[in-house]
Amino acid sequence: MIKNYFQTKLTIKYLYSVLNSQKALNSLMFQLAEVEEGESGGGENLFDKAINYVKDPALKKMIEIHKLDEERHAKELKSLIRGDYYYDLEDRKDLSYLYLIEKRFFESLTNIRNDIDLLKFFSILKVLEERAIENYQLYLRTGFKKKDFIYLFQNIIKDEKKHLRFCDKVISSISSVNLSKKERIYLSYKEMEEEIFYQITIGMMQFHVDKNIFPNKSERLFWQLIKFSLSQGNFKKYSNIA
Ligand SMILES: [Fe+2]
Ligand SMILES: [Fe+2]
Numbered sequence: 001m002i003k004n005y006f007q008t009k010l011t012i013k014y015l016y017s018v019l020n021s022q023k024a025l026n027s028l029m030f031q032l033a034e035v036e037e038g039e040s041g042g043g044e045n046l047f048d049k050a051i052n053y054v055k056d057p058a059l060k061k062m063i064e065i066h067k068l069d070e071e072r073h074a075k076e077l078k079s080l081i082r083g084d085y086y087y088d089l090e091d092r093k094d095l096s097y098l099y100l101i102e103k104r105f106f107e108s109l110t111n112i113r114n115d116i117d118l119l120k121f122f123s124i125l126k127v128l129e130e131r132a133i134e135n136y137q138l139y140l141r142t143g144f145k146k147k148d149f150i151y152l153f154q155n156i157i158k159d160e161k162k163h164l165r166f167c168d169k170v171i172s173s174i175s176s177v178n179l180s181k182k183e184r185i186y187l188s189y190k191e192m193e194e195e196i197f198y199q200i201t202i203g204m205m206q207f208h209v210d211k212n213i214f215p216n217k218s219e220r221l222f223w224q225l226i227k228f229s230l231s232q233g234n235f236k237k238y239s240n241i242a
Pocket of ligand 2: 070129132159160163
């Protein structure tokens with residue numbers, strides 16, 4: 001509990017620096033937009049396949065709205081990028097959330113042909129929605145002042161909460177799979193996502209220390225110490241970080 005409290009505080013402090021460095025902020029917006037665009041499963045548009053697969057018109061409509069919202073989020077996040085400078089992370093696949101999610105979750109799920117595929121897709125989306133809500137809420141908690149970002153993050157949170165309800169509706173509409181199996185599938189994705197997220201967060205912290213995004217000497221020293229501590233294997237399991 002206490003450890004979590006400090007980890008959350010530390011994460012908020014770190015994010016405050018990220019959000020206040022234009023270069024780091026641009027990179028973050030790129031990454032977030034990439035995730036919003038890629039949620040449908042990298043090229044294979046699983047949203048479209050889910051729309052074709054489900055029979056109920058109300059469910060079809062919900063999935064269509066969900067897809068359009070994610071595409072809009074990507075555009076809105078990109079519209080907040082200022083200038084053309086950002087950290088190029090192209091050669092750092094280990095720091096790409098989308099790349100790792102696609103590899104772990106979507107490589108074996110490229111079509112929706114039965115109820116299990118549909119259940120898997122919406123369980124993955126549910127996990128991603130939960131992460132998005134937690135993440136955007138943390139950005140807001142930093143006390144960061146840029147109004148256009150705050151406004152967008154608040155609106156995205158509202159949409160992601162709606163998407164979470166949509167996911168639950170699709171999942172509960174699948175009557176051919178029992179509750180405990182549904183729970184097992186969801187939890188296995190949840191666990192994998194937490195691991196990926198932990199890896200990326202630690203990696204990004206180190207990346208930002210190396211890139212010196214922190215404004216003054218004492219800040220840099222502080223983050224050097226954190227980096228050292230991380231490299232010693234401390235903070236093993238974050239549960240509440242961005
Ligand atoms: Fe979204
Ligand atoms: Fe969403």
